Amino acid sequence: MMDTKTQQRELTSAAQPEREPAGKRPGDLSDWRPSLVHKAISAAAWAGGAAWLVPMASTMMGMHKLGIHVQPVNDLFCRGMIAATGNRWRAFVDPAIRRDKPYLFIQNHSSHLDFVGMYPAVPHEIQGIELESHFDIPVYGPYMKSRGTIGVPVDREGRTEILARRMGQVIERGDSILAFPEGTRTVTGRVGPFRRGLFFIARDLGLQIVPTTVTGLYDVMRKGSNTIRPFQEITVWCDAPVDFAGLSDAEVEATVQDVRATISDRVDRYFDGGQR
Numbered sequence: 001m002m003d004t005k006t007q008q009r010e011l012t013s014a015a016q017p018e019r020e021p022a023g024k025r026p027g028d029l030s031d032w033r034p035s036l037v038h039k040a041i042s043a044a045a046w047a048g049g050a051a052w053l054v055p056m057a058s059t060m061m062g063m064h065k066l067g068i069h070v071q072p073v074n075d076l077f078c079r080g081m082i083a084a085t086g087n088r089w090r091a092f093v094d095p096a097i098r099r100d101k102p103y104l105f106i107q108n109h110s111s112h113l114d115f116v117g118m119y120p121a122v123p124h125e126i127q128g129i130e131l132e133s134h135f136d137i138p139v140y141g142p143y144m145k146s147r148g149t150i151g152v153p154v155d156r157e158g159r160t161e162i163l164a165r166r167m168g169q170v171i172e173r174g175d176s177i178l179a180f181p182e183g184t185r186t187v188t189g190r191v192g193p194f195r196r197g198l199f200f201i202a203r204d205l206g207l208q209i210v211p212t213t214v215t216g217l218y219d220v221m222r223k224g225s226n227t228i229r230p231f232q233e234i235t236v237w238c239d240a241p242v243d244f245a246g247l248s249d250a251e252v253e254a255t256v257q258d259v260r261a262t263i264s265d266r267v268d269r270y271f272d273g274g275q276r
Helices: 036-065 071-084 114-121 132-136 140-146 159-172 197-205 249-271
Strands: 007-011 088-093 104-107 126-131 150-152 176-179 208-215 233-238
Touching: 036 071, 036 140, 071 088, 071 114, 088 114, 104 114, 104 197, 104 249, 114 126, 114 176, 114 208, 114 233, 126 132, 126 159, 132 140, 132 150, 150 159, 159 176, 159 197, 197 208, 197 249, 208 249
Parallel strands: 088 233, 104 176, 104 208, 126 150, 126 176
Antiparallel strands: 007 088, 208 233
């Protein structure tokens, strides 16, 4: 359980989550197929999301070009996206996370909407990490590039050094970073193995890492399906920061597993019915 001083913010809307058929392993939607009713509801959610996304993204791109980065506007965009798709949202943030300090937020990766779920949880200006090729995606790509998202070269040669330099530049201007060390979205809802490169970069930059768990978004839109499922509850957990500065390589390896366990335990409790 989190400390009683933990902050909670909730965006209201809608009803209870759907339940999967009895006998199915909790959380695994890999063979779920939408009915016609699901498809109709999803189409309405897509329409609502697009009606909010296009004008808001266009407005923020214009602001970014003028050098204006207003976090409340970004929060409004993210909260609006969640509401437009018919879902509820809440966040629990450990009080040890300081408003005036940049962090590397390490999050489980379950949906294309992961960043939308996480960004409003904290007051920090946060930049994500994306393959540079994603900047070519219509609307989404130009928006992410304009807001300062860290591009990862497609060419693997020298990638780590380039990424470390770009992350350092973001931290120097006071922004935080959001990253998904699984490297891909889960297909079962559960947390996969972590790639360790980001943690070594954090160690070298002197960054604290915040274990960040988001539950509910896998139920909203999972890998392999474009169906949006409304009436879910999205919950963000930002646990106490973990120090990586000064750790040996072996200590980094061990602490990575501690961070993963913090996130994985919350995800498992969500699917197994112990934490909602």
